[in-house]
Amino acid sequence: MRLGKVIGRVVLSETVPEFEGARWLLVSPYDREHFMSGADAPEGLSSLPTPVVYDNLGGGEGDTIGFVEGREAAAPFDKPTPVDAINAAIIDYVNHEPL
Amino acid sequence: MLLARVEGNLTSTRKHPSLDGWRLIVCQPLDHTRQPKGAPVVAIDRLGAAMHHEVIVSSDGAAARHAVNDPKSPVRMMIVAIVDNASERTEVAAV
Numbered sequence: 273m274r275l276g277k278v279i280g281r282v283v284l285s286e287t288v289p290e291f292e293g294a295r296w297l298l299v300s301p302y303d304r305e306h307f308m309s310g311a312d313a314p315e316g317l318s319s320l321p322t323p324v325v326y327d328n329l330g331g332g333e334g335d336t337i338g339f340v341e342g343r344e345a346a347a348p349f350d351k352p353t354p355v356d357a358i359n360a361a362i363i364d365y366v367n368h369e370p371l
Numbered sequence: 372m373l374l375a376r377v378e379g380n381l382t383s384t385r386k387h388p389s390l391d392g393w394r395l396i397v398c399q400p401l402d403h404t405r406q407p408k409g410a411p412v413v414a415i416d417r418l419g420a421a422m423h424h425e426v427i428v429s430s431d432g433a434a435a436r437h438a439v440n441d442p443k444s445p446v447r448m449m450i451v452a453i454v455d456n457a458s459e460r461t462e463v464a465a466v
Contacts, residue, residue, distance in 0.1 A: 273413045273448060303410045307379070307397065320410070329385050338383065338395070338413050344432030344447040348387070360445045361386035361395070368379035368397060370407070371423050 273338040273360050276301040277313040278331050282324050290353040297325045297359060299339060307368045327359040336363040373412070373428040374454070375400045377420045381413060389436075389444030396420060396450060398428050414448035415439070425454035 276299035284291065301320040308314055313336045325331075325339045338361035339345075345358040379397035383390070393415040402408040405425070412428065415435065420426045428448055429435075435446040 273446075274410065275413060301410065304399070304407060307411050309379070329387075338381070338386070340445045340447050342430075342432070342447065344435075344445050347432065347436065347445050348443045358445050361381075361383040361390060363381050363383050365382045366379065366397070367381070368411075369422060370378050370399070371376060 273340045274301055275307070275336055275338055275363065275366070276318075276323075276325075277306075278333050278335045278337060279317065279322070280333060288354060290349070290351070295327045297327045297331050297337070299323050299325050299337065299357075302336075307366065307370075309366060309368050311365045323357045325357045325359050326355045329359050329362055331359050331362055336366065337361065338363055372451070373398070373400045373430070375412070375414075375426055375428050376405075376407070377422055377424050377426060378411060379422075387445055389439040389441035389446060390415065393417070393439065394419075398426060398448070398450070400428075401425070412448050414450050415446060416450040418450055418453055420450050420453050425456060426450045427452040427454065 280298035282296040375398035381395040
């Protein structure tokens, strides 16, 4: 999974039926320089594209989350759902020791 | 699969239940000169990869779901091998 900072939420009006009642986070993905030891998310936004991530863990703005992209993101759903990015973990603490 | 170097780990209490008990390891992908390339990824690990060791990371979710024993897990990245660093010289195939 990749790490990113939750920078907002997205409310959808028209969606495919599978998305009824879903919760979506706007995430700024971490590049190498955003990885730093600590409990708090780094300042600023990354230049990487901003994914919209399905969330049922309750991620809030400012949280660092671990999100999974690709077909694996749809694995938790009972029926086929066109989700390709899902919040898999809300991160409490990052320990980063670059060589 | 990615050649990467272990550069850290994470703790997370609120996560998908299939990840409970699994080490979450920060892996920095490397290029053919063993220098960092691109953003680190986070992979599950049960081989006990140590800090700064080089590892092979697979992004095949099917193998990872099997490892966590949960067909509905969103897990994807998994450390599948620890690189033996004895051979310093790297044969790089001409691409």
